[in-house]
Amino acid sequence: MVSLSVRIDLGPHRIGPGKIELLEKIDALGSISAAGRAMDMSYRRAWELVEALNGLFPAPLVSPRTGGRQGGGTALTDLGQAVVGHYRAIEKAATAATRSELAALEAELAPVTSAAQ
Numbered sequence: 001m002v003s004l005s006v007r008i009d010l011g012p013h014r015i016g017p018g019k020i021e022l023l024e025k026i027d028a029l030g031s032i033s034a035a036g037r038a039m040d041m042s043y044r045r046a047w048e049l050v051e052a053l054n055g056l057f058p059a060p061l062v063s064p065r066t067g068g069r070q071g072g073g074t075a076l077t078d079l080g081q082a083v084v085g086h087y088r089a090i091e092k093a094a095t096a097a098t099r100s101e102l103a104a105l106e107a108e109l110a111p112v113t114s115a116a117q
Contacts, residue, residue: 002106004098006091013056020087022049023080026062030073050074057083 007016018039025035036046054060061080065073076084095102 002102002109004091004095004102006087006094008087008090010056013052015053015056015083015087019049019053020084022046023053023061023076023084026050026074027076027081027084030065030075032062032074 005017007014022035022039022041025038026032029035029038032046032050033043036043039046050062054062057079059079060077061083062074063077065075
């Protein structure tokens with residue numbers, strides 16, 4: 001299956017599917033460590049990516065949540081939600097704009113046959 005992957009360069013930095021997935025998992029799971037585990041990523045790597053993302057924008061995308069009975073955690077800020085939304089909208093528009101070319105490229109792929117295996 002042919003698919004399109006979007007990477008957006010922001011000066012010397014970039015955001016792409018992996019960082020956006022990390023943000024989405026943080027939003028869903030409420031924790032950088034849980035998001036990292038869900039992506040088979042070390043806490044240190046997940047934390048480094050969050051720190052890099054937070055440094056790209058004028059305000060953080062991920063912020064700590066105050067503790068309670070179940071402890072603290074992390075959450076996406078409004079800006080974090082907006083960045084994920086913009087990325088997904090760009091991804092959707094790019095996929096729609098390239099649909100026919102992707103289909104043509106897929107048609108050019110050699111068919112997989114049992115003899116080739």
